[in-house]
Amino acid sequence: MFGRKNEAPSAQEQKPQDAPVVMGKGAPTPKRKTQEAARKRPLVPDDRKAAKKANREAMVIERSRMRQALETGEERYLPLRDKGESRRFVRDYVDARWNVGEFLLAFALAFVVLSLVPSPALQEIILIAFFVIMAAVVVDSILLSRSLRKRLTAAVGDPAQGAIWYGITRALQIRPMRLPKPKVRRGQYPS
Structure with a gap:
């Protein structure tokens, strides 16, 4: 009931013998600690004023692109409701x-x-x-x-x-x- 079945795999499940065998991906998998360290960023940026200013400028640019797209009909920058x-x-x-x-x-x-x-x-x-x-x-x-x-x-x-x-x-x-x-x-x- 809970054991393995001793049936032979069907023709679709068998691997073709002619297929080339790929060994590995060329590099070892990085350790979890290394990956986590690479992803770490501070929750609060070092220069909060500069980060806030950059964010505000990015939003202004995005809004102007969206407004221009609403005038011209350019699909790429339209708001989601109009795409x-x-x-x-x-x-x-x-x-x-x-x-x-x-x-x-x-x-x-x-x-x-x-x-x-x-x-x-x-x-x-x-x-x-x-x-x-x-x-x-x-x-x-x-x-x-x-x-x-x-x-x-x-x-x-x-x-x-x-x-x-x-x-x-x-x-x-x-x-x-x-x-x-x-x-x-x-x-x-x-x-």
Whole structure:
């Protein structure tokens, strides 16, 4: 029950006799003490001010690279939320279509200004119009998610987690304010 089985190894488990035999890796394995000593670093650097300054400068450089990538669309330095083939496809698809959500902010501002008019009948009309616009945004977002899921699956396979929500939130932004900047014109859908 707990002993070894005395079965002969199968043909797949046997080593081929023609294979060259490699002897060793060329150097002895270093002792554990030597490896640990090589990895040791102080928890606190000797010059804390210089280390803090260097860290701050590195963060500034990283942020400027990321900002530049958001302007140019350079994939290498984009933030994690914007990286990847599926996210690029979503950005291009959303930027190619007209979205009701991108006009929501303008409508909301107009409704706020018009609601200052002291007419109860006008305020009622404004409130109803605002709810109609909100319903249109919800319907447009549902249609976007359905078509985006279908096209994204056809283009890159299984959509990445959060890709559909990424597209909906991008569709709610005003087009000139979107980051990364739109790379396609309206109607220029990705293939």
